[in-house]
Each structure stands twice: as C-alpha cells, then as structure tokens.
Amino acid sequence: MMNLLEAIDARHAIRAYTDEPVAADTLAALQSDIDACNAESGLHIQMASGLDDAFLGLKTHYGRFKGVHNAIALIGRASGTGDAEGTPVSPAAAALQERVGYYGERLVLRAVQSGLATSWAVLDGAETVPAADAWWTLDDGESVVWVIAFGHGARPGGRRRSKPIEELASVADGTGVDAWPDWFVHGMEAAMAAPTSLSQQPFHFTLNADGSVTAEALDGLFAHVGLGCAKYHFEVGAAPHKVEWRAA
C-alpha cells in the first residue's frame, strides 16, 4: 500500500470508472475509516458500492461522470450549506464545509492508497431524492453536502498546474520562500496538490511569528470545502511537524 505522500502525488480527479468491483476488504477498510471520521467530526458520512449508478441519475454541478458505481456521501447538519455558488451563508456553514473537505479528503487519500481513483462532485438536487430511492439516510436537519465518486479508474489522470507557492502562502516576517522552514514548504507543496473546485485554489496559508499557521478561504466556488482538503494535505506534508492552526 502506498503511503500518504505517495497518495497525494498519485491522486487526480477521475470521472470515468470501469465495471470492476471494488474488493470487499478494501470496502471494509474504507468503512472503518468512515466510522473513525464520523466519530471525530460529528459528520454522518455514508458509502454505497456496486450500484448501477451511485449518482442516481442526478446531474453534477459540472463535469461529465461515467460508470460511477461507488460513492461516499458527505452528510452533515446543514445550518444552510450555502447558496447556489457555494458561498457560505454563515460561519457555521463555512465550518461545516471545511470539515467536510478535511474528512472527505482524508477518505479520498485512503481510497487512493488502496489503488482506487476518486473525484469530488456536487450532486445537484440530492435533497430532492425520495428517501426510498436514496442509498443514504438523513437524520433531522441533515443534508448531503458533497459526494466523492470512487472505483477503478477507466483512464489515468493528468498533471494539473498549480498557482505558485509565493501566491498561496506567506510568512509573517515577510521572508522569501528560500528562508521558509522545510515543514512549511512541504506542507504547502502537499496543499498545492489538493483538489479544489475548478482548480481555483482559493486559499491562503500564513506562517505566523509564533509558529502557528492561519489558513483562510478566499473568493471561489465551494472555497471552504477546498480549504478543508488543502488543510488535510498540509498536515500530511508538514508531518512529523505537528501543525498548530490559528483562526484568522
């Protein structure tokens, strides 16, 4: 099994899958990761496998998906998950989106470690699916916030360009990249490989004078989900340094 850094390198958004089933032991391992994420986060993440169409015929916000037989639904209590463009309507909604990104990306990298392909997606109209037709169950006040398709990729993914590190990060004392601590650079390199909606990378990381890190979402589509993904990657890249997050 590849390690997490290798998984960060190997991960690309893959939107077409073969009909080859995911092995039972891989599914069982993923389910126990989901259980751990739910226990830590208070989210209600659920998984379906071996379906004809795990997206239930719903359209995705963008992108063309094919052969999606397996998916993870990131479900949380919606204090309003955002408007149509994904702009959070409240600090609570922003926090939910960031949590979904953080734990969802943790599951993405687990799937990639097992040799699977993945892609994040937004299912338009997931809230309109009758309970009897859905493979997820919603408790009071919950909604399907985002989904992750996974399975055996039908094609390899390609490299994508990233904004330069100087644009995505800075250090409070104003020094240039050459003088940044290795753990911060490695954290940023991992964050730059994280998925963001439309590859917009709407985030900025600042290393504060006391050694803590502040990560902020900027304007962009589903920016807080992408920030959560980037923060998980950052922690993996910065390890064994333990990142101390400081609110903006």
Ligand SMILES: Cc1cc2nc3c(=O)[nH]c(=O)nc-3n(C[C@H](O)[C@H](O)[C@H](O)COP(=O)(O)O)c2cc1C
């Ligand atoms: C929060 C979020 C939502 C996304 N929504 C969609 C989507 O609705 N449709 C789609 O095709 N891709 C979606 N993606 C996948 C991104 O477009 C993709 O990850 C990005 O272009 C970067 O490419 P990479 O993952 O190969 O690095 C989403 C990604 C994130 C993080």
